[in-house]
Amino acid sequence: MEQNVCKTVFESLEQKIRAVFSTPFILRCVAGNNLLVYSDIFLNPQIKKMLANEDIITTAKIFLDNDLNLSKASKKWFLHRNTMIYRINKIKQTTGLDIRKFEDAVLFANMLELAKNF
Numbered sequence: 001m002e003q004n005v006c007k008t009v010f011e012s013l014e015q016k017i018r019a020v021f022s023t024p025f026i027l028r029c030v031a032g033n034n035l036l037v038y039s040d041i042f043l044n045p046q047i048k049k050m051l052a053n054e055d056i057i058t059t060a061k062i063f064l065d066n067d068l069n070l071s072k073a074s075k076k077w078f079l080h081r082n083t084m085i086y087r088i089n090k091i092k093q094t095t096g097l098d099i100r101k102f103e104d105a106v107l108f109a110n111m112l113e114l115a116k117n118f
Contacts (some may be wrong), residue, residue, distance in 0.1 A: 008074065014096025017041060021107040035117060042118040050094045051115050059087040060099060064109055068100060 010016040021035055022034055024099065041047055056114055059077075063084065066073035074081045088099055095111070097104040 012096065013041070013044065015046075017095055017111065018096065018107060021110040021114070023106070023110060026110055030089060031100070038114055038118065042115060046094050050091065056090055057085050057112070060108065060112070063088065064105055068102065068105055070100075082114060099113055 010019070012087065020029075020041070029037060042051070056080070059073075059079070061074045062077050066076060070081055070084055073079075074084045077084075092098045095108070097111075098110050099105045099108045
């Protein structure tokens with residue numbers, strides 16, 4: 001399956017992100033020592049810019065650490081709720097992942113972990 005996905009031409013960056021950041025796919029790539037499939041995603045200028053933005057990444061991590069609860073996360077970080085929503089929407093605009101949804105939050109968390117290798 002990994003090889004088929006690697007050769008698949010995706011219609012959008014969002015489709016590719018959804019495919020390659022799924023936990024089973026990551027485990028196959030790591031086991032096969034094949035992380036090259038991620039390079040074109042992490043080299044994408046929009047993704048690089050988003051990952052370099054500490055405010056957006058910190059906001060996402062705090063949101064994820066607080067069980068996807070906007071109110072809880074904004075209170076813990078002393079950040080206005082609308083600012084959190086704005087930053088979360090920037091992630092959605094860039095990646096197509098709405099981290100307010102559990103499945104997308106898992107994909108984004110996987111993406112952040114793999115980004116450390118690039």
